[in-house]
Amino acid sequence: MAQMNMIQALNSAMDIMLGRDPKVVILGEDIGYFGGVFRTTDGLQRKYGEHRVLDTPIAEGGIVAAAIGMGVNGLRPVAEIQFADYIYPAYDQIVSELARLRYRSAGEFFAPVTIRTPCGGGIRGGQTHSQSPEGIFAHVSGLKVVMPSNPYDAKGLLISAIEDDDPVIFFEPKRIYNGPFDGQPDQAAVPWSAHPKGEVPDGYYKVPIGRCEVVQAGTAVTVVTYGTMVHVCVAAARSAGIDAEIIDVRSMVPLDVDTLVESVRRTGRCVVVHEATRFGGFGGELSATIQEECFWHLEAPILRVAGWDTPYPHAFEWEYFPGQKRVANALKRVMEAA
Amino acid sequence: MAQMNMIQALNSAMDIMLGRDPKVVILGEDIGYFGGVFRTTDGLQRKYGEHRVLDTPIAEGGIVAAAIGMGVNGLRPVAEIQFADYIYPAYDQIVSELARLRYRSAGEFFAPVTIRTPCGGGIRGGQTHSQSPEGIFAHVSGLKVVMPSNPYDAKGLLISAIEDDDPVIFFEPKRIYNGPFDGQPDQAAVPWSAHPKGEVPDGYYKVPIGRCEVVQAGTAVTVVTYGTMVHVCVAAARSAGIDAEIIDVRSMVPLDVDTLVESVRRTGRCVVVHEATRFGGFGGELSATIQEECFWHLEAPILRVAGWDTPYPHAFEWEYFPGQKRVANALKRVMEAA
Amino acid sequence: MRPSRLHVPRYHAGPGEVADFSYLKLSPAGEVQRPDVNVPAAEVVTMANQLIRVLDDRHQAVGPWHPHLEPEELQVGLRHMMLTRAFDDRMQRMQRSGKISFYIRSLGEEAIGVAQGMALRPGDMLFPAYRQQGLYMVRGRPLVDLICQLLSNTRDMCKGRQLPIMYHWRDGNIFSISGNLATQFPQAVGWAMAAAIQGTDDVAATWIGEGSSAEADFHHAMLFASVYQAPVILNLVNNQWAISTFQGFAGGENQTFASRGPGYGIAGLRVDGNDFLAVHAVTRWAAERARNGHGPTLIEHVTYRAAAHSTSDDPSRYRPRDDYERWPLGDPVERLKGHLIAIGEWSEDRHSALTAELEAQVTAAWKEAVTYGTLNEAPRLDPHLMFEDVFKEMPEHLQRQDAELRAERQEG
């Protein structure tokens, strides 16, 4: 076991997979010689060579297309999109091709591509370094969509993603690369070494795609969330003094509906929380599904807490971010509802 | 007044706007000399010249980018994307640019672009001529998203969209171009001339963006739907003998929440219906919002009826399509719930 | 407003006008030099403006690109082209009679798929667009299999999921055709990069229409192929039309499409796409070049879309009815036939006999295929298949939907 932050955990996952499987290749902008703008691929090109860890042109659509072709030719590509905000130029190749290839060829062709991309705000990145676009991928049949909230899961899920024969869009909430941010930017940063999930095995292990994790058991209300917001929700529930059951979705597709439903049926209340904009976001799917399955057990409306329906503004980052206060208010409202 | 099908109504809207406003230009693949693969722009180039009605290269991303630049330079472009399934190459220009320009420039720049695109299945188009991707646009802050269900609305909404200074993604359910399809492919096609909404004024009029329409008043259950599914829902409610209030959303963004909420509070039951795939789709937003606002009035869970979470398969079009039976079953289920 | 200064490309001729192909830059057969396969791209820049042709007007094969194929090979090529055409004709008729929902012919462009398929090795991976059905003929996919796809019947290789003509063939190393234009072009480059990474000498070949070359994917393919010197043959089929729009709208008004190559540091050749021998020779050259590590080649095939775009199209709305008759590069089948006759290896009689044989072959295949069902007639594929292959294993939500559909159908 070692102490790792999320960047180290992700690096370790790729290192292990490059070592275990000669078919694994890594590609992306600035990821090779330099080791990535977040240093996530640091040292990998030196260790595995520039034919396994490839710098690419700045063309997200080309990167994904090339990765698909490589995947069809037997490789197992891990493509990095430098920021999730820059994944849109690749949207056609992801939606029309990567997600559809197995289906349209009746299983004869497929491309086991993993697309890693840092998402979320809180790093003063302004409207083009802060987005959380998981919702527009979760809606696309044929993609798996994953977002870890800690180093342990990050490594285990990334190894699962790389080994998965289906395409996986792997979102990395960059605000928690270095520590479990709880939504209070003015307080001293907490490193992962101070968190149990910062304990990460050195070697190979997997966290299965498609399973939620109950981060904290509780009886009063179920909080369904993922990514950075897991830590915000834990802190908000604590500060509000509410015995919340907090579930880290981890995998948006496939979604572990059973775990969510079992919990909400038990608590009778639910708050759905994500950082992405609210309108038409993945929270709608979570809320709608839970409502359908748990209607007769609900004692209060399911509320959603999310980013406002605006771009992520540079100057108002903390007014935009759905922080502890906004989460706590929602928790109180569902608890008060009678 | 005249009898028009949806293609004629859309053509009339563009004809009128090209005539009224010299800033209006139309561009897209095959839309000029030829008049469009669905003939929606037939005759417009001949009438207004090849500098107002432009054939373009086959590059959806380039079309939208060019339209943005034209819009910034004072024109009012109407871009056609030949099929909604081919809009993804333009996704970056739509999401990162068209939707964000006014915001990031604090109102100094904007591009009043309308993007028209035929959507939906039922024409044996297979997985790449049948998609309904409204959900991935409704989630994007800064876009208006519209889908008419009949010729009258099509013309009035398109004129509103062209005059709107915000970008509008205008979806045209191609299955109902020629008549109000009710989900029964084996029955004789009904033309728009047999439907009251096939009566369309010859001249200029607007249908406001952002208002639902109550297609049919009812007391038992509220059906929230749009596009082709409006007609399927009307027929399904009739065949199931259920006194449903059927609401045509028409405008996904902005969404007329009040009308929906008022209705559901009255009926106490709700079914949300769309043709797009279910998971993570716009139905989630509708269901979640209605649940939040109407929880204490609900007598049954809100159900969603939608396309299956697979690509639209050529051979199984009618097993895929959420037809009358699937809608009626959901209606019965919410009525039976006690 | 002041009068517009916008330039708008011209159509060469509209309905009722006389086809005018004077815009085409042609070179006499045999005139264009044939450089060594290891030539740097920068040294063949001017070739992008020439037209490589082998067959001259008197059906003789001339010049340095003459591939010197055995007569038997040429006969096989002719057969494949004629089979492609016979197949297309029959399927077109079946679509017209309502048996098939949609079809796309390759009429007039048969030399490209066939000659290129023959010039490549079986291990080379093909990423076609939808007008290279000749590749399937060359690689020997049974016609029945193709027809079953067109019918979406119980033996449909696509399990009912794709529009007609969107074939694929893993064992034949032919990639799945996408309804989204151009997307396969950079994928082929990725495949080729992987071939190089894995140290093999297989090459990838891919095809795009001149209209589709406007898509971003074309640029990505060119760029990645150039940066990594990928072993790939990038074929741009300039059949002058993209549905209704003339090639000027794809950027062909002021320069050839082959000339995009040099801009990316890629050798760009321009070939008479209706000349079986020239297409074969150029493909061999490009394949050898790629196989030997000298990088990618862009090939512009100058040809003509003799038929409608697809069965959904009506070209009389946008071009002269008789334009193909005036097309200066002729018909690829007729030209190869003429050459074989000229060299004494073919005759009108053998040609008629072969035509009849191939038509019979197509008819037999059709008859067999329909016994496996049609889109609307039993036996039909199980709709449950709709839920398979979305993922490798069916996740819970799809299992639920599958069950829901089953229940719905049992209701009757």
Place this chain on the structure above:
Amino acid sequence: MRPSRLHVPRYHAGPGEVADFSYLKLSPAGEVQRPDVNVPAAEVVTMANQLIRVLDDRHQAVGPWHPHLEPEELQVGLRHMMLTRAFDDRMQRMQRSGKISFYIRSLGEEAIGVAQGMALRPGDMLFPAYRQQGLYMVRGRPLVDLICQLLSNTRDMCKGRQLPIMYHWRDGNIFSISGNLATQFPQAVGWAMAAAIQGTDDVAATWIGEGSSAEADFHHAMLFASVYQAPVILNLVNNQWAISTFQGFAGGENQTFASRGPGYGIAGLRVDGNDFLAVHAVTRWAAERARNGHGPTLIEHVTYRAAAHSTSDDPSRYRPRDDYERWPLGDPVERLKGHLIAIGEWSEDRHSALTAELEAQVTAAWKEAVTYGTLNEAPRLDPHLMFEDVFKEMPEHLQRQDAELRAERQEG
């Protein structure tokens, strides 16, 4: 696996190695011909491989591209370049001291924004990337306004919504800078098409980095510009680096970026980007060409990113520390200064005085700007502004969220 055959572009030199610029194709100053502005693109193909230079090693202006500007104009140009640099220096320091969240300098590339800005007319519309701040100096945007943007303070032109350096200026005809690379390139073409449609003779100019030219937008811009012969100047700033990746990864290993032009039928010129006179002359040529209806020009500016990519970057990880000192095209400010001195229109003293004056100007602007607040210090913009301009009028759901935020903040 067998040994890889993949070609991977080379870095010219890594950390600790000696910078090696032998890969650069240079031409002597004055050598390249200057064709008439109405020359067909096909006739200037070879210019894409030459380098247009006016200033020679002895600070003389030579050859047919000599723009013959008045000394006063050159002095104004020098002032704008020096102001740009003084501004960059100060803002960089302010970022280092934590006052600004992020900054991007244009060190070494000042001639491009400044000379091009001066060569264009005020009505010409500019679509810059993030390294052409010189355009703002030329068009006279008060420094205070720029700094307020950098500070996201109460006078921020972006109302707090954009990262620093993402300026815009409607009244100055400078378009909004996007964080998404390359997107402005085809938009500029659309703008130019609209100018042509409306019959004006305004031109659009746009800038892209050589790294960003890999994006689809580059291709769309080139293609649309070519098809409609749009009055647009497409500037590709080849500063050799894209964050950490060397220009070979953008396709610059085997050919110049200017040579992409001829592939699309667009005149492609290559200019010494550190030569104020050459950049000015080439821009004038391209603008006149566009204005007179002869279509677009692609200009590759050969320059060097002397600084780190941005304040978030550390170039010592990927290139030699002293590489800029070995850059063969020198420093644009020093070169124009040298020329002015050589022609007797400038002196070291005037230079020092101007430096001091400009530094004082920047300091004064900074002092004023911070009185309007900083990102973290009062006065601050009202967060309510976050909800404005998403749409022209605020729809109900945003009004509700606006109210919700207000309530949240009132809670304290």
